[in-house]
Amino acid sequence: MTKHRVWHLRGGIYPPENKAQSLQQPIRSMPLPAQLIVPLQQYIGSPAIPCVSIGQYVFKGQLIANSPQAISAPVHAPSSGIITQIGQHPVIHPSPLEQPCITIDLDGKDTWIAHQGSPDYAGQSQDDLLLRIRAAGIIGLGGAGFPTAAKLHTSGQKIKTLIINGAECEPYITTDDILMRERAADIVTGIQVIAHILQPEEIFIGIEDNKTAAITQMEQATLDTGIEVVVIPTQYPSGGERQLIKILTGKEVPADNLIAQSGVIVQNIGTAYSIFEAIVHGKPLISRVTTLSGQALGTPGNVEALIGTPIKHLLHHAGLDAQQVFRIIVGGPMMGFSLISTELPLSKTTNCLIAATRDEMPPPPPEQDCIRCGLCADVCPVTLLPQQLYFFSKSQELDKAEQHNIFDCIECGACAYVCPSHIPLVQYYRHTKGSIEIQNNKENKSGHARRRFENRNARLQQEENDKIAKRQARINTVTVIAPVTNQTLSAENNAMEIARLKTAAATSAKLAVDAKKALIQAERKQAQNLDSLREQVETLQKNAEQARQQLLKAQETETPSEAAAASHSANTATLAAPQTSADKIAAALARNEARKIQQERARAVTSNSTESTLAHPDLTAPNTAEKASSTTEKTQNTRHPSHKDS
Amino acid sequence: MTHILLAILVIMSLALLFGSLLDYVALRLKINDKGLVNKINALLPQTQCGQCGFAGCQPYADAIAHNEAAINRCPPGGKTTIYELADLLGTEPLPLNPEHGVEKDLPYVAYIREEECIGCTKCIQACPVDAILGAAKLMHTVIADECTGCDLCVEPCPVDCIDMIPVKPKNIDWIWDKPQGGGHVAFSRIPVSSIQ
Numbered sequence: 070m071t072k073h074r075v076w077h078l079r080g081g082i083y084p085p086e087n088k089a090q091s092l093q094q095p096i097r098s099m100p101l102p103a104q105l106i107v108p109l110q111q112y113i114g115s116p117a118i119p120c121v122s123i124g125q126y127v128f129k130g131q132l133i134a135n136s137p138q139a140i141s142a143p144v145h146a147p148s149s150g151i152i153t154q155i156g157q158h159p160v161i162h163p164s165p166l167e168q169p170c171i172t173i174d175l176d177g178k179d180t181w182i183a184h185q186g187s188p189d190y191a192g193q194s195q196d197d198l199l200l201r202i203r204a205a206g207i208i209g210l211g212g213a214g215f216p217t218a219a220k221l222h223t224s225g226q227k228i229k230t231l232i233i234n235g236a237e238c239e240p241y242i243t244t245d246d247i248l249m250r251e252r253a254a255d256i257v258t259g260i261q262v263i264a265h266i267l268q269p270e271e272i273f274i275g276i277e278d279n280k281t282a283a284i285t286q287m288e289q290a291t292l293d294t295g296i297e298v299v300v301i302p303t304q305y306p307s308g309g310e311r312q313l314i315k316i317l318t319g320k321e322v323p324a325d326n327l328i329a330q331s332g333v334i335v336q337n338i339g340t341a342y343s344i345f346e347a348i349v350h351g352k353p354l355i356s357r358v359t360t361l362s363g364q365a366l367g368t369p370g371n372v373e374a375l376i377g378t379p380i381k382h383l384l385h386h387a388g389l390d391a392q393q394v395f396r397i398i399v400g401g402p403m404m405g406f407s408l409i410s411t412e413l414p415l416s417k418t419t420n421c422l423i424a425a426t427r428d429e430m431p432p433p434p435p436e437q438d439c440i441r442c443g444l445c446a447d448v449c450p451v452t453l454l455p456q457q458l459y460f461f462s463k464s465q466e467l468d469k470a471e472q473h474n475i476f477d478c479i480e481c482g483a484c485a486y487v488c489p490s491h492i493p494l495v496q497y498y499r500h501t502k503g504s505i506e507i508q509n510n511k512e513n514k515s516g517h518a519r520r521r522f523e524n525r526n527a528r529l530q531q532e533e534n535d536k537i538a539k540r541q542a543r544i545n546t547v548t549v550i551a552p553v554t555n556q557t558l559s560a561e562n563n564a565m566e567i568a569r570l571k572t573a574a575a576t577s578a579k580l581a582v583d584a585k586k587a588l589i590q591a592e593r594k595q596a597q598n599l600d601s602l603r604e605q606v607e608t609l610q611k612n613a614e615q616a617r618q619q620l621l622k623a624q625e626t627e628t629p630s631e632a633a634a635a636s637h638s639a640n641t642a643t644l645a646a647p648q649t650s651a652d653k654i655a656a657a658l659a660r661n662e663a664r665k666i667q668q669e670r671a672r673a674v675t676s677n678s679t680e681s682t683l684a685h686p687d688l689t690a691p692n693t694a695e696k697a698s699s700t701t702e703k704t705q706n707t708r709h710p711s712h713k714d715s
Numbered sequence: 716m717t718h719i720l721l722a723i724l725v726i727m728s729l730a731l732l733f734g735s736l737l738d739y740v741a742l743r744l745k746i747n748d749k750g751l752v753n754k755i756n757a758l759l760p761q762t763q764c765g766q767c768g769f770a771g772c773q774p775y776a777d778a779i780a781h782n783e784a785a786i787n788r789c790p791p792g793g794k795t796t797i798y799e800l801a802d803l804l805g806t807e808p809l810p811l812n813p814e815h816g817v818e819k820d821l822p823y824v825a826y827i828r829e830e831e832c833i834g835c836t837k838c839i840q841a842c843p844v845d846a847i848l849g850a851a852k853l854m855h856t857v858i859a860d861e862c863t864g865c866d867l868c869v870e871p872c873p874v875d876c877i878d879m880i881p882v883k884p885k886n887i888d889w890i891w892d893k894p895q896g897g898g899h900v901a902f903s904r905i906p907v908s909s910i911q
Binding site: 110162163164166435436462492496497499500502503507516517519521523524525 | 760771845863884888892894895896
């Protein structure tokens with residue numbers, strides 16, 4: 070067998086591996102905990118939606134949350150028991166925020182739901198296999214947790230190379246190593262299922278040369294299968310997706326391309342094993358192999374743990390020395406993070422828990438200023454400029470950081486590992502990436518608000534325009550009638566004309582009466598400008614008289630032409646009254662004044678009457694009120710005849 | 716003598732040539748007024764709150780573009796927006812004018828206490844982005860995702876049933892803390908460079 074060529078990966082570091090301590094024992098299974106807290110969002114994408122209710126009994130492997138979206142995976146009960154809670158719970162995440170979880174109180178019987186698999190994967194269609202992988206809730210177990218079915222669904226894209234990632238370059242973690250040692254044949258079956266779906270031309274398993282036992286096992290298991298085990302040099306981060314592609318194929322995947330577009334798909338060893346379990350045994354992803362390591366543990370090793378098991382339970386059964394433990398790190402010392410609490414549940418992507426002593430992982434020295442030594446740029450596997458990114462991150466120059474391709478950073482931590490100033494570079498980059506995303510969200514939101522604002526303004530403008538158009542239309546209909554009456558000499562039109570004259574006369578009469586009333590009130594209040602008011606009243610009265618006369622004339626003659634003429638003059642009379650704006654304002658002012666006086670008087674009257682009725686039962690107050698009402702009646706009476714007259 | 720005259724002539728003609736060229740370029744490449752307004756408007760936070768004294772972000776952008784208003788009148792945008800505007804316009808950034816309000820450190824969203832709402836529709840008319848849903852004499856409610864937190868609905872409410880509450884942080888908005896910088900120990904620091 071010719072040896073496959075291995076390309077050189079630029080940069081990278083060689084940290085102490087610390088893998089031996091967790092490889093002393095075979096994969097153990099853990100005693101059942103009393104309770105499981107199953108996170109519903111344990112992968113990239115939207116959270117699954119619970120499809121069970123509180124108090125319901127669920128079997129092991131029963132679907133408890135589903136999601137209709139493509140980039141998501143359903144969640145199954147890892148053991149049998151009763152659902153006690155569906156709600157928010159803290160999960161393994163660098164943030165203290167809570168996420169939706171389903172809590173199951175276990176009955177300890179671990180009763181499986183009916184399930185069925187078949188070793189004859191070759192007889193099934195690709196779509197069927199993809200559906201079963203999706204239904205089993207399988208996600209990438211390497212770390213990022215991308216739903217596997219979505220990744221394998223290439224939508225017609227031809228895949229040339231299938232790469233199985235057994236590099237496992239991060240210190241301490243040995244889950245893939247031990248899986249390959251103990252379950253090589255099952256993993257190969259899982260790989261063959263993937264190969265059946267993708268039909269690639271070549272299949273490589275990339276394993277770092279520090280895993281000799283695993284390499285031997287895998288080479289034996291892949292004999293005569295067309296799968297090639299490629300031994301790659303131990304170098305961190307060779308297990309990164311794009312890095313492994315580079316090492317095994319020499320291809321560099323463009324930053325803005327999806328990896329599948331380059332005809333390559335990478336799957337993790339653990340993922341291949343869970344695909345085997347799902348297809349051949351019909352078991353959904355309800356447990357995973359996790360490395361428990363660190364000097365604070367009595368019996369470090371790999372355990373097959375149920376998803377949702379509290380970390381406390383796992384560490385306890387691995388002999389955690391509570392006196393010795395200094396910090397608990399999840400996900401490896403290079404890319405993981407410290408946990409604040411051990412009450413958190415294990416998720417599908419938790420590949421490693423390190424309970425470290427103070428000697429093992431002492432607190433880091435304080436951060437110093439950058440001395441521009443350039444070591445970080447030497448080790449960066451993505452050939453970025455870590456220094457520049459650091460300066461931009463520190464000064465929050467987000468656009469410049471983006472221009473310097475901060476989003477291509479895989480956060481491997483090589484730069485921070487070699488930094489002699491102990492600058493937590495990756496944390497700066499993570500913060501900056503988050504800030505850029507928040508800024509983009511804000512921009513999207515403000516753009517959305519602007520569009521809504523503009524739409525609203527357009528709508529209000531449209532409403533206003535419609536109103537004006539309607540008003541114009543009404544005015545037009547009135548003016549259209551007038552010329553028609555002038556031309557057609559029918560009696561009907563004549564009658565209409567007279568009616569119009571009647572209204573005109575009535576309006577002007579009313580105006581005159583109102584003005585007169587206002588004048589009276591003003592006189593009573595001894596307001597200024599009485600003379601001018603008086604004049605106005607006179608003109609108004611004159612106008613009214615004119616209008617009446619014209620109407621009478623029109624009624625007498627009944628000759629349309631004259632009627633039309635009369636109507637015209639009547640119109641001018643009515644218009645003249647309100648249209649001299651000064652008059653109008655004066656009249657309005659006077660009316661307003663009068664109204665005020667009336668209100669005041671009424672108030673005085675009522676207060677008087679309430680206050681003094683007891684002492685002076687027949688005082689003037691009610692009388693004035695009576696008088697007031699009688700005068701209003703009178704004015705109404707006087708007004709009515711004028712209507713009738715006209 | 717002729718040499719000197721020639722030199723002066725050449726220099727003058729060159730000056731004339733470049734002067735006219737500059738003029739032509741200035742005319743030809745004049746900043747499109749509308750373009751500038753749009754650019755300014757894109758930097759404003761679009762809360763449409765009117766705290767700047769204009770009837771929304773677009774009119775304020777218009778005023779800035781025509782040198783009729785200072786760039787420090789937008790409290791919702793705060794320092795960031797002022798710096799961005801100063802950057803765009805090539806002016807000095809100014810501190811936020813307190814006359815127009817203070818910058819809030821948290822995003823806010825309007826919340827209607829629904830049992831107290833009398834259904835007067837006044838807040839609906841006040842909302843610049845149509846984020847309030849309801850009809851006359853029926854309960855109103857705020858569409859939280861559309862609300863810009865501009866405050867404009869609080870004033871018109873006759874029964875004072877609208878509160879401005881801080882937006883609950885969402886998981887998706889969580890980001891890593893910025894390291895504290897020189898001299899500090901980043902305790903949760905990853906990677907652990909001191910592996911023994």
